[in-house]
Amino acid sequence: MTRYLQIWGVQLRTSLATAMTYRASFILDGFMSLVWIALALLPLIVLFDQRSMVSGWDRPSALIVIAYFFGVKAVMEGIVSPSLIQLVERIRNGAFDYVLLKPVDAQFMISACNYEPEKIFDFIGAIVIATYAFILRGYPPTVGQVALGLALFVAGVFAMYSLWILCAAAAFWVVRLDNLIYLLQAIFDTARWPVQVFRGVWRILFTFIIPVAVMTTFPAMAMLGRLSARATLATFGGAIAMIVISRLVWRAAIRNYTSASS
Amino acid sequence: MSSFARVWRAVPTLLRIGVAETVAYRAEFLVWILTSTMPLIMLGLWTSVASEAPFRTFSSSRFVAYYLSVLIVRHLTSNWVAWQLSEEIRLGVLSMRLLRPIHPFFSYAATHIAALPFRSLIALPLTFILLISSGASALSTDPLQLALLLPSLFFAWLITFGILFALGCTSFWFTQMFGLFNFYFGVWSLFSGYLLPIALLPSWIGRIAEYSPFYAMLGAPIELMTESLTPHQLGVLFARQALWAVAAVATAFWVWRAGVRRFEAVGG
Numbered sequence: 274m275t276r277y278l279q280i281w282g283v284q285l286r287t288s289l290a291t292a293m294t295y296r297a298s299f300i301l302d303g304f305m306s307l308v309w310i311a312l313a314l315l316p317l318i319v320l321f322d323q324r325s326m327v328s329g330w331d332r333p334s335a336l337i338v339i340a341y342f343f344g345v346k347a348v349m350e351g352i353v354s355p356s357l358i359q360l361v362e363r364i365r366n367g368a369f370d371y372v373l374l375k376p377v378d379a380q381f382m383i384s385a386c387n388y389e390p391e392k393i394f395d396f397i398g399a400i401v402i403a404t405y406a407f408i409l410r411g412y413p414p415t416v417g418q419v420a421l422g423l424a425l426f427v428a429g430v431f432a433m434y435s436l437w438i439l440c441a442a443a444a445f446w447v448v449r450l451d452n453l454i455y456l457l458q459a460i461f462d463t464a465r466w467p468v469q470v471f472r473g474v475w476r477i478l479f480t481f482i483i484p485v486a487v488m489t490t491f492p493a494m495a496m497l498g499r500l501s502a503r504a505t506l507a508t509f510g511g512a513i514a515m516i517v518i519s520r521l522v523w524r525a526a527i528r529n530y531t532s533a534s535s
Numbered sequence: 536m537s538s539f540a541r542v543w544r545a546v547p548t549l550l551r552i553g554v555a556e557t558v559a560y561r562a563e564f565l566v567w568i569l570t571s572t573m574p575l576i577m578l579g580l581w582t583s584v585a586s587e588a589p590f591r592t593f594s595s596s597r598f599v600a601y602y603l604s605v606l607i608v609r610h611l612t613s614n615w616v617a618w619q620l621s622e623e624i625r626l627g628v629l630s631m632r633l634l635r636p637i638h639p640f641f642s643y644a645a646t647h648i649a650a651l652p653f654r655s656l657i658a659l660p661l662t663f664i665l666l667i668s669s670g671a672s673a674l675s676t677d678p679l680q681l682a683l684l685l686p687s688l689f690f691a692w693l694i695t696f697g698i699l700f701a702l703g704c705t706s707f708w709f710t711q712m713f714g715l716f717n718f719y720f721g722v723w724s725l726f727s728g729y730l731l732p733i734a735l736l737p738s739w740i741g742r743i744a745e746y747s748p749f750y751a752m753l754g755a756p757i758e759l760m761t762e763s764l765t766p767h768q769l770g771v772l773f774a775r776q777a778l779w780a781v782a783a784v785a786t787a788f789w790v791w792r793a794g795v796r797r798f799e800a801v802g803g
Binding site: 302305312315323324455456458459462466470472475 | 572579580714730
């Protein structure tokens with residue numbers, strides 16, 4: 274276990290060093306994060322200028338969902354997706370063999386080997402939005418609500434991570450999947466809205482088929498003290514099920530791997 | 536032989552190549568189209584918001600008409616020439632194009648025009664859904680406006696292509712362009728009406744948008760489809776589109792001329 278932590282530390286340091294080489298790009302990315310956050314907030318501002326309540330969500334609680342959205346997005350785009358994009362490249366040119374040769378679990382090696390530290394701006398944005406939302410509401414969440422909210426944040430991140438692993442596993446069969454990654458990002462974009470504002474087919478799709486609700490809506494409800502015990506357990510259960518499934522698919526994919534170079 | 540005649544003679548071949556390219560990458564093409572989900576998300580959101588009472592002047596069916604029109608116009612007019620150009624400059628593949636006696640503006644344009652039949656395959660079912668949906672009642676029925684839709688789409692296509700071509704040319708100066716393209720997409724989605732109908736935005740954003748090239752790329756054709764305009768409004772709309780089309784193409788040529796001198800054929 275300590276060895277895994279050490280490896281992780283080294284990988285983090287090298288990525289940071291790389292990112293800091295391109296300082297101008299780092300600042301520009303920070304500025305871009307601000308632009309995107311502003312664009313994401315705009316429809317919400319337009320909506321709540323006219324209505325005080327939409328499907329049981331008022332302005333502060335909808336802001337919490339957006340905060341979760343940017344939090345999960347920061348972790349995904351800062352840690353997971355750059356790593357997995359690198360994996361796809363390695364599968365194509367055969368360099369993945371070297372990863373398999375190492376005496377460390379391959380999924381660990383490819384899941385967190387490449388970072389984009391500039392995504393920290395998204396994460397800071399998420400914390401600022403959440404803080405503002407609670408000031409707007411007038412009273413802070415209890416310690417229990419914050420703890421549960423954070424635990425569900427981790428569960429949501431792992432649920433999204435599992436989706437990414439499933440996509441990455443597909444790379445063993447189809448090789449080119451840049452577009453698949455864009456598609457995944459496009460689907461995750463729906464997570465910025467509370468799932469209850471959608472109706473009918475949309476809500477079923479986002480709750481069960483592509484569980485974006487698990488990533489933002491349910492954790493936000495926990496933070497707001499609205500999530501029932503049953504829904505909490507279902508969210509954790511759903512996240513664990515997704516991790517197990519993605520692990521199984523990953524193992525099957527590795528067995529199927531026949532290297533590009535030899 | 537004048538350069539214009541030369542281009543004209545090459546057009547059929549260029550179009551054939553374009554069709555072949557699109558067919559070869561059809562799977563990627565399809566997934567790429569599926570990624571523009573934003574209008575669908577907004578459609579789901581706003582129809583449910585407007586289901587009980589209209590949101591300002593927008594009824595539920597007006598939202599349906601609006602966002603389906605957004606999808607149709609976007610599929611017919613958008614392209615990825617900036618990414619293509621940037622990639623070719625960075626890898627040095629562009630030197631191949633420079634050897635040909637045709638301005639790259641035309642050869643790229645031909646490729647993207649050739650993709651239009653395939654794009655129509657996406658736009659047609661969308662149009663069909665729009666016509667049988669509740670949004671049909673919010674569509675314009677004025678024959679003049681519908682007749683003018685095609686020229687308006689043509690201008691929108693030309694402006695989009697010109698601006699993206701110019702953006703792609705900035706790769707002659709800088710190597711990492713994806714940040715700029717992302718920024719462009721953000722500004723575009725606000726001012727073109729892609730994210731929200733301009734009428735719902737704060738009025739100062741709406742005023743900027745109206746004069747911007749972005750609105751002429753998407754908002755203008757949608758206005759023809761979903762609103763009833765006075766002859767004066769029609770005139771203003773087309774004058775703006777035409778002006779921006781000329782400006783966009785001129786900028787594309789100008790940036791290309793300034794940039795291509797710096798090209799050193801990396802790895803060529």
